[in-house]
Amino acid sequence: MDKKVPRSxxxxxxxxxxxxxxxxxxxxxxxxxxxxxxVQEAExxxxxxxxxxxxxxxxxxxxxxxxxxxxxxxxCSNSHIWNSCRxxxxxxxxxxxxxxxxxxxxxxELERLHxxxxxxxxxxxxxxxxxxxxxxxxxxxxxxxxxxxxGGNRVQYGCSVLGGVRxxxxxxxxxxxxxxxxMDAVEEGLTGFVERFLADSVVQSRIxxxxxxxxxxxxxxxxxxxxxxxxxVARDLRTTMFEYDEFDFNVITQPDGDVKSNLVMRALxxxxxxxxxxxxxxxxxxxxxVNRDWEMVDTDISESYIEVPRGTLYHSYxxxxxxxxxxxxxxxxMANIGAxxxxxxxxxxxDAQLCIVQCDPCFTCTDRAIEIIRR
Amino acid sequence: MGIxxxxxxxxxxxMLVYTGGCNGCDIEIVNSILSPxxxxxxxxxxxxxxxxEADVLVVTGPVTHLNRKPLEAIYExxxxxxxxxxxxxxxxxxxxxxxxxxxxPSEEIEGPVENIIPVNAKVPGCAxxxxxxLAGVVSLLxxxxxxx
Amino acid sequence: MFENxxxxxxxVVILTILVCFIISTLLPGIERKYIHARIQQRIGPILIAPxxxxxxxxxxxxxxxxxxxxxxxxxxxxxxxxxxVLCVLIALTPQAYQIPALASLVAIVGFLKVEEICxxxxxxxxxxxxxxxxxxxxxxxxxxHNNSNLSFIEDISxxxxxxxxxxxxxxxxxxxxxxxxxxxxxFLQDIVAYQQVHGPFxxxxxxxxxxxxFFIGYMIILNEYPFSIIKAKSDxxxxxxxxxxxxxxxxxxxxxxxxxxxxxxxxxxxxxGVPPTIMSVGFLINILVALIFVFMMGIFSAxxxxxxxxxxxxxxxxxxxxxILAIGLGLL
Numbered sequence: 121m122d123k124k125v126p127r128s129x130x131x132x133x134x135x136x137x138x139x140x141x142x143x144x145x146x147x148x149x150x151x152x153x154x155x156x157x158x159v160q161e162a163e164x165x166x167x168x169x170x171x172x173x174x175x176x177x178x179x180x181x182x183x184x185x186x187x188x189x190x191x192x193x194x195x196c197s198n199s200h201i202w203n204s205c206r207x208x209x210x211x212x213x214x215x216x217x218x219x220x221x222x223x224x225x226x227x228x229e230l231e232r233l234h235x236x237x238x239x240x241x242x243x244x245x246x247x248x249x250x251x252x253x254x255x256x257x258x259x260x261x262x263x264x265x266x267x268x269x270x271g272g273n274r275v276q277y278g279c280s281v282l283g284g285v286r287x288x289x290x291x292x293x294x295x296x297x298x299x300x301x302x303m304d305a306v307e308e309g310l311t312g313f314v315e316r317f318l319a320d321s322v323v324q325s326r327i328x329x330x331x332x333x334x335x336x337x338x339x340x341x342x343x344x345x346x347x348x349x350x351x352x353v354a355r356d357l358r359t360t361m362f363e364y365d366e367f368d369f370n371v372i373t374q375p376d377g378d379v380k381s382n383l384v385m386r387a388l389x390x391x392x393x394x395x396x397x398x399x400x401x402x403x404x405x406x407x408x409x410v411n412r413d414w415e416m417v418d419t420d421i422s423e424s425y426i427e428v429p430r431g432t433l434y435h436s437y438x439x440x441x442x443x444x445x446x447x448x449x450x451x452x453x454m455a456n457i458g459a460x461x462x463x464x465x466x467x468x469x470x471d472a473q474l475c476i477v478q479c480d481p482c483f484t485c486t487d488r489a490i491e492i493i494r495r
Numbered sequence: 496m497g498i499x500x501x502x503x504x505x506x507x508x509x510m511l512v513y514t515g516g517c518n519g520c521d522i523e524i525v526n527s528i529l530s531p532x533x534x535x536x537x538x539x540x541x542x543x544x545x546x547x548e549a550d551v552l553v554v555t556g557p558v559t560h561l562n563r564k565p566l567e568a569i570y571e572x573x574x575x576x577x578x579x580x581x582x583x584x585x586x587x588x589x590x591x592x593x594x595x596x597x598x599x600p601s602e603e604i605e606g607p608v609e610n611i612i613p614v615n616a617k618v619p620g621c622a623x624x625x626x627x628x629l630a631g632v633v634s635l636l637x638x639x640x641x642x643x
Numbered sequence: 644m645f646e647n648x649x650x651x652x653x654x655v656v657i658l659t660i661l662v663c664f665i666i667s668t669l670l671p672g673i674e675r676k677y678i679h680a681r682i683q684q685r686i687g688p689i690l691i692a693p694x695x696x697x698x699x700x701x702x703x704x705x706x707x708x709x710x711x712x713x714x715x716x717x718x719x720x721x722x723x724x725x726x727x728v729l730c731v732l733i734a735l736t737p738q739a740y741q742i743p744a745l746a747s748l749v750a751i752v753g754f755l756k757v758e759e760i761c762x763x764x765x766x767x768x769x770x771x772x773x774x775x776x777x778x779x780x781x782x783x784x785x786x787x788h789n790n791s792n793l794s795f796i797e798d799i800s801x802x803x804x805x806x807x808x809x810x811x812x813x814x815x816x817x818x819x820x821x822x823x824x825x826x827x828x829x830f831l832q833d834i835v836a837y838q839q840v841h842g843p844f845x846x847x848x849x850x851x852x853x854x855x856x857f858f859i860g861y862m863i864i865l866n867e868y869p870f871s872i873i874k875a876k877s878d879x880x881x882x883x884x885x886x887x888x889x890x891x892x893x894x895x896x897x898x899x900x901x902x903x904x905x906x907x908x909x910x911x912x913x914x915x916g917v918p919p920t921i922m923s924v925g926f927l928i929n930i931l932v933a934l935i936f937v938f939m940m941g942i943f944s945a946x947x948x949x950x951x952x953x954x955x956x957x958x959x960x961x962x963x964x965x966x967i968l969a970i971g972l973g974l975l
Contacts, residue, residue: 131788131791133791133792133793133794133798134788134791134792134793134794135774135793135794135795135796135798135799136774136775136777136779136781136793137773137774137796137878138777138779139561139562139565139777139779140511140512140513140544140565140569140773140777141544141773141880142544142876142877142880143876143877143878145513145518145521145522145525146513146518146521147513147514147515147556147562147565149779149781151781151786151787153787153788153791154794157799157802157803157952161787161788163786163787163788165779165781165786167561168515168559168561168562169515169559170515170559170560170561170603171515171557171559171592171603171604172592172603173591173592176591176592176594188591191517191590191591191592191621192517193517193518193519194516194517194518194519194520194521194522194622195518195519195522197517197519238522241529244948245529246877247877247948247949248868248869248871248875248876248877248948248949249946249947249948250679250683250945251679251682251683251945251946253529254529254530254531254683254684254685255683255684257526257529257530257531257532258530258531258532258684260526260530261526261530261532264526273622274523274622274624275519275520275522275523275621275622276519276621276622320946322869322946322947322948322954323948325953325954326948326950326951326954468951468952468953469799469878470872470875470877470878470949470951470952471951472878473877473878474877482518484515484516484517484518487515498699499703501696502695502696502697502699502700502702502703503700503703505689505691505692505696505700506688506692506693506696506697506699506700508697531683531684531685534680534685534686534687536675536680536685536686536687536688537685537686537687537688539688539689539692539696541688541692541693541697544773544876544880544881545771545773545880545881545884545885546772546773547707547771547885547886547887547888547892548881548888548892550700550704561779561780564778564779565777565778565779567778568772568776568777568778569772572707572771572772574704574705574706574707574888574889575704575705576704576705643705
């Protein structure tokens with residue numbers, strides 16, 4: 121695949137879209153520079169969502185700061201609180217009960233399922249395929265109810281706390297049984313959807329070869345997560361995380377880096393998530409879910425990377441008399457913005473929003489810490 | 496019930512504006528309108544993305560600085576009678592982001608939504624539940640029906 | 644007394660139009676509730692909501708200043724569209740056969756062309772708040788291309804409708820001309836008379852192919868998914884209709900349902916030989932054809948994504964070739 125180059129010299133006109141647009145789930149501005157409906161260059165402006173959450177976290181007690189990280193993103197809220205707790209636990213050397221680790225993995229994988237389903241549904245919606253979108257949203261509802269069952273809320277569950285998980289999120293027999301049955305239902309529904317989706321030649325012609333992100337370019341742009349794996353690089357941080365040591369799963373890759381690869385990749389990854397959840401249900405150890413036996417000390421900057429549904433998430437902060445200092449958060453979409461701008465080039469303007477959506481944008485995550493200098 | 500209120504009760508066009516929340520409310524609302532589980536269309540609530548078509552504007556998020564003017568522009572583009580639903584704690588009171596700098600007024604957060612455009616109904620929750628959003632939109636019906 | 648009134652052709656035409664109009668307001672509701680919502684496994688709106696209640700509601704809304712360089716023309720366009728559709732229906736009624744200039748296919752094709760040109764003008768004249776006019780600091784230090792010229796999203800839509808005029812509407816017109824070739828006349832009267840003698844054109848090989856081509860053309864001219872490129876939600880949102888509010892939007896809504904019905908009538912006249920008039924039982928066939936078309940369109944659109952230019956061109960090319968085949972078979 122040849123490298124796509126922004127061809128600035130033949131730009132005919134500029135079409136700005138946003139900050140409110142049906143194809144975008146969140147506010148951002150994108151300017152397409154087009155020549156005869158073919159996008160030659162794209163510029164995504166973020167900062168529309170900037171709320172300065174790291175500034176709010178600075179100086180807060182670490183428990184409060186952990187709860188606050190959930191508000192970074194409404195899609196991967198659990199990942200943020202998980203990673204934030206993990207950072208403090210690494211710094212303070214807290215040992216986490218095995219059962220809590222399992223529950224965290226279950227929550228993480230459920231969240232991956234709901235994020236991937238949202239991606240599939242949103243992708244279909246941007247394709248203007250309302251029926252497929254509705255079907256995936258219907259499947260997603262099962263996962264959302266499971267999350268609400270475990271965490272008590274449909275979006276921000278607040279599952280992880282320092283030293284384990286909230287006792288509310290403990291899984292008893294009835295909950296495990298429901299989880300198990302619903303996983304069967306989700307798998308059945310997803311299998312049906314994927315079969316239909318792949319057999320639909322109209323949809324396939326619409327998504328194959330669109331928004332291609334070549335592997336070399338993806339590595340150059342430091343793309344992370346499923347967007348990188350869809351270009352054929354088998355890089356998944358879950359293979360290095362100690363939480364996942366006891367689980368057996370495959371790292372899914374797709375060869376092409378186009379919209380089709382991305383969508384299929386999310387669908388196949390969802391099956392792996394279901395597999396992990398099943399293993400967790402089968403082997404969940406007994407014991408307490410939270411370790412309260414630790415002491416707060418001042419720590420140096422500790423950092424933690426985890427694999428979240430959209431890529432690599434990085435949290436780091438130091439603790440000073442129980443309060444958060446020097447907080448830095450780096451979310452996956454930050455790295456993927458370059459890929460979004462790149463993927464649009466050379467495609468029809470109708471596909472351009474699709475190319476942005478294929479990189480799984482989450483600008484609310486991204487727009488938290490960029491310093492905006494306004495004069 | 497006159498023909499005006501009769502027709503208004505049977506076709507409500509809702510437009511969503513996200514003004515920089517955490518995405519949680521946005522997705523719950525899209526979910527409530529798009530997913531067959533909640534299916535807002537059975538209450539004759541239709542989703543639209545064109546301000547000229549809308550009757551009810553659902554606003555989420557604490558209205559960040561860059562979102563203020565677009566929100567105002569969209570509000571002005573909606574023909575009367577129009578109603579605004581503020582959904583989620585951020586839209587109601589700025590949420591966790593409002594007190595970003597303690598007592599110093601925040602430059603980033605212009606919200607809550609009330610400061611910028613008049614709000615007719617408030618849907619609390621972090622994040623709002625789809626049922627609540629539907630209830631909020633439907634609770635506006637009497638106001639909408641009696642409007643000129 | 645009553646028979647005397649019905650003897651007057653003008654009153655019959657007006658009654659026919661009224662009945663057609665009332666039935667046509669139900670069609671968008673039928674499509675939305677009984678097809679889209681059923682396929683998507685949900686309840687859906689009530690039957691009268693999209694077609695009757697929404698326009699009524701818009702009637703009672705306050706008018707706004709439209710943002711357009713020529714507001715007068717922009718506001719007049721939906722009314723022109725509605726009148727054009729009305730004229731097509733009048734031309735189809737048997738009472739209009741007295742006026743050969745009106746009741747000929749050339750007139751119908753001309754009216755449909757006016758409709759298409761209206762889309763171009765609408766797109767070019769609409770300047771909505773959703774793209775360029777959105778107050779956002781785009782051109783700032785550090786941004787790429789600070790001196791590019793700006794286009795509204797409706798401008799793309801206008802350019803697309805122009806493209807649709809040049810090649811997108813071929814299938815429909817080819818399908819319209821297939822019956823002419825068989826009946827050897829451009830006058831609707833002769834086409835209807837020919838079919839009453841020889842049986843419906845639909846049941847010949849050429850007619851069946853032409854009917855399929857007509858269906859594709861029907862969806863293209865109605866801008867229904869998957870051919871809704873001029874108002875695709877993923878980029879141009881609503882395209883030409885962006886700026887219509889209140890009464891004008893009501894007219895847009897009504898025109899759509901009415902156009903669905905009238906195109907169904909066009910089909911029943913050209914392919915089955917049943918002109919729409921409330922004076923005969925054949926009117927039921929007109930309604931049935933319109934309903935079947937709405938059903939087919941609903942099913943087709945529920946299972947298809949929007950086509951971009953890449954898919955549109957081959958689809959239209961194939962359909963055009965089929966249309967030429969139908970005409971060729973008719974000539975033999």
